[in-house]
Amino acid sequence: MEIHLIPFLLVSLAKVIVVVVIFLMSVAYTVLLERKLVGRIQNRWGPSRVGPFGLLQPMVDGAKLFLKEDLMPEAVYRPLYILAPIIALICSLMSISVVPFGADVRWHGIQLFQISDNNIGLLILLGITSVGVYGIALSGWSSNNKYSLLGALRASAQVISYELALGLSLVGIVVRTGSLRLRDIVGVQATHGLLSWNFFGGFQFVAFFIYLMAAYAETNRSPFDLPEAESELTAGYHTEYSSMKFAMFFMSEYGNMITVGCVATLLFFGGWTSPFGHFLAGSGPVSTAVLSIFWFVIKVFFFLFLYIWVRGTLPRFRYDQLMGFGWKFLVPVAVANIVVTSFCIGLRLPAQ
Amino acid sequence: MHLALFTIFAVLCVAGALNLLLQRHPINSALSLIVVMTSLAVLYLLLGAEFLAAAQVIVYSGAIMVLFTFVIMLLNAGKEERTHGSKLAYIAGFPGAAALLGLLAFIFISHRGDYGQARLGEYLATTSDLSRVLFRDLLLPFEVTSVLILIAILGAVALARKEH
Amino acid sequence: MVPIAYYLVLSAVLFSIGVAAFLIKRNIITVFMAIELMLNAVNLAFIAFSRQWSQTTGHLQVNGQIFVFFVMVVAAAETAVGLAIVIAVFRARSTLNVDSIDLMKL
Numbered sequence: 117m118e119i120h121l122i123p124f125l126l127v128s129l130a131k132v133i134v135v136v137v138i139f140l141m142s143v144a145y146t147v148l149l150e151r152k153l154v155g156r157i158q159n160r161w162g163p164s165r166v167g168p169f170g171l172l173q174p175m176v177d178g179a180k181l182f183l184k185e186d187l188m189p190e191a192v193y194r195p196l197y198i199l200a201p202i203i204a205l206i207c208s209l210m211s212i213s214v215v216p217f218g219a220d221v222r223w224h225g226i227q228l229f230q231i232s233d234n235n236i237g238l239l240i241l242l243g244i245t246s247v248g249v250y251g252i253a254l255s256g257w258s259s260n261n262k263y264s265l266l267g268a269l270r271a272s273a274q275v276i277s278y279e280l281a282l283g284l285s286l287v288g289i290v291v292r293t294g295s296l297r298l299r300d301i302v303g304v305q306a307t308h309g310l311l312s313w314n315f316f317g318g319f320q321f322v323a324f325f326i327y328l329m330a331a332y333a334e335t336n337r338s339p340f341d342l343p344e345a346e347s348e349l350t351a352g353y354h355t356e357y358s359s360m361k362f363a364m365f366f367m368s369e370y371g372n373m374i375t376v377g378c379v380a381t382l383l384f385f386g387g388w389t390s391p392f393g394h395f396l397a398g399s400g401p402v403s404t405a406v407l408s409i410f411w412f413v414i415k416v417f418f419f420l421f422l423y424i425w426v427r428g429t430l431p432r433f434r435y436d437q438l439m440g441f442g443w444k445f446l447v448p449v450a451v452a453n454i455v456v457t458s459f460c461i462g463l464r465l466p467a468q
Numbered sequence: 469m470h471l472a473l474f475t476i477f478a479v480l481c482v483a484g485a486l487n488l489l490l491q492r493h494p495i496n497s498a499l500s501l502i503v504v505m506t507s508l509a510v511l512y513l514l515l516g517a518e519f520l521a522a523a524q525v526i527v528y529s530g531a532i533m534v535l536f537t538f539v540i541m542l543l544n545a546g547k548e549e550r551t552h553g554s555k556l557a558y559i560a561g562f563p564g565a566a567a568l569l570g571l572l573a574f575i576f577i578s579h580r581g582d583y584g585q586a587r588l589g590e591y592l593a594t595t596s597d598l599s600r601v602l603f604r605d606l607l608l609p610f611e612v613t614s615v616l617i618l619i620a621i622l623g624a625v626a627l628a629r630k631e632h
Numbered sequence: 633m634v635p636i637a638y639y640l641v642l643s644a645v646l647f648s649i650g651v652a653a654f655l656i657k658r659n660i661i662t663v664f665m666a667i668e669l670m671l672n673a674v675n676l677a678f679i680a681f682s683r684q685w686s687q688t689t690g691h692l693q694v695n696g697q698i699f700v701f702f703v704m705v706v707a708a709a710e711t712a713v714g715l716a717i718v719i720a721v722f723r724a725r726s727t728l729n730v731d732s733i734d735l736m737k738l
Contacts, residue, residue, distance in 0.1 A: 470634050488653055501668065535712065586636050586687075601695070
């Protein structure tokens with residue numbers, strides 16, 4: 117059915133506002149979740165004074181960061197110093213625009229649960245990840261500080277090395293699906309519940325672990341967080357940043373975590389499909405919509421929990437171990453995964 | 469609407485290119501070039517080349533320009549100085565480029581009826597269309613290109629290594 | 633509805649700005665960036681012509697876009713090797729100004 121321009125623009129604007137608000141709230145509460153979970157892993161409570169179970173802590177933290185003095189050192193290169201955290205936050209927010217949250221529910225032809233439905237959604241995610249390197253590189257260079265520059269160069273080298281493994285691990289899924297469109301990728305996994313998900317029935321478990329490790333390195337999270345470890349390089353590329361600009365880097369890191377969780381559920385764990393097949397998947401349009409969002413949120417929450425669990429458990433990699441792991445282990449294993457997957461798919465299809 | 473989008477991103481392209489020309493510090497030129505490449509990606513999308521738009525962002529903006537930025541940062545390139553060769557280049561460079569632009573623009577505008585109009589949404593080249601040609605008809609150039617990249621990697625590593 | 637000639641004129645403008653930057657700029661990395669700008673302008677021309685040819689023949693022609701794919705790949709390889717050469721030259725001469733690197737003698 118034909119989509120008219122003005123309703124499309126208005127609905128897109130509404131979707132963007134809703135998604136950004138929910139995303140930023142999620143970022144704030146992910147910080148709280150991390151502090152509480154890491155606290156429990158370390159046998160202490162985590163924030164529990166402000167509000168019941170510490171639930172008002174993000175509000176208070178936000179107010180504190182907002183009211184802190186915004187230092188601008190004299191010798192920084194100003195345009196890039198101000199631009200770098202903006203780039204980091206923009207890339208983090210943009211990648212959520214191609215992620216479908218729920219089933220294909222339309223209103224007058226316009227998708228309701230995805231901001232931008234296009235044929236190359238997966239490539240757009242990879243492209244935004246690639247552009248996100250600039251936030252790190254430019255912040256380190258413009259700070260005019262040896263520690264920042266070294267931290268930025270290390271962090272950028274880490275990010276671009278693991279980008280390769282990330283991209284290669286997704287090729288197996290594209291071979292199984294035959295399309296780069298995110299809704300098609302979930303559609304292929306919707307047939308038999310748990311068994312048709314790419315992790316189980318698609319046999320992409322190797323690709324999943326490669327993706328997970330590459331994503332942990334991309335988002336600079338433990339155990340790959342050497343560039344921002346306090347004891348190593350005096351906080352690396354965001355040494356010279358204070359208050360709001362530091363908060364932007366912080367938000368972009370947690371935003372990237374959430375995006376990685378969303379993409380992992382879409383690509384490997386069936387997105388919004390129920391693990392029980394058609395049971396608990398809803399019958400009418402309203403119940404399908406609500407249950408699909410419920411399953412999606414549960415799975416993303418599981419991934420956030422996994423992220424924080426790994427952070428609280430594993431020790432940090434040393435830089436040369438990190439680079440060796442990315443180049444000498446992940447990339448060959450990802451290529452081997454592509455070869456094996458293509459072989460299996462090629463043997464199953466009739467010759468064309 | 470198509471014309472509005474084309475105009476905005478064409479103006480961004482030309483502004484970025486002029487900024488590359490006029491800035492003294494190479495890092496500003498590099499950032500302007502990133503703006504040009506991303507605007508060009510949108511223009512490719514308007515012409516129906518969706519895979520190439522994504523590839524432009526991933527390969528050009530996200531990898532090649534990162535390489536340029538790294539080199540500028542590592543070599544600590546400062547502002548440009550005026551040397552004796554630059555005066556001569558100003559005298560020969562601007563008129564030469566202007567003559568080239570005049571010639572090309574004249575040819576394209578005088579034949580604009582032959583080229584036709586592009587409508588948004590028609591002749592969309594999906595990734596499967598491109599890959600069908602790339603992996604069947606042009607398999608040999610594809611394989612040769614991958615060998616070329618391997619040679620480039622080896623060459624770059626050998627050239628940039630420190631002398632012991 | 634945009635005439636394809638507009639895309640071609642834009643490509644010509646970008647190419648000539650690239651030529652001007654190549655001849656005028658004195659920093660070797662900026663000269664290299666001007667080369668990349670020229671390659672991008674040519675890519676735009678290829679895609680515009682691929683679209684024009686599709687409209688002339690009536691069905692989708694992707695050969696122009698395949699050409700752009702190869703240009704991108706070769707440009708990436710060329711950038712890697714070229715910047716490695718720039719680094720090697722900088723180590724030898726300690727300057728990035730093209731007027732100081734114009735003689736073989738150090």
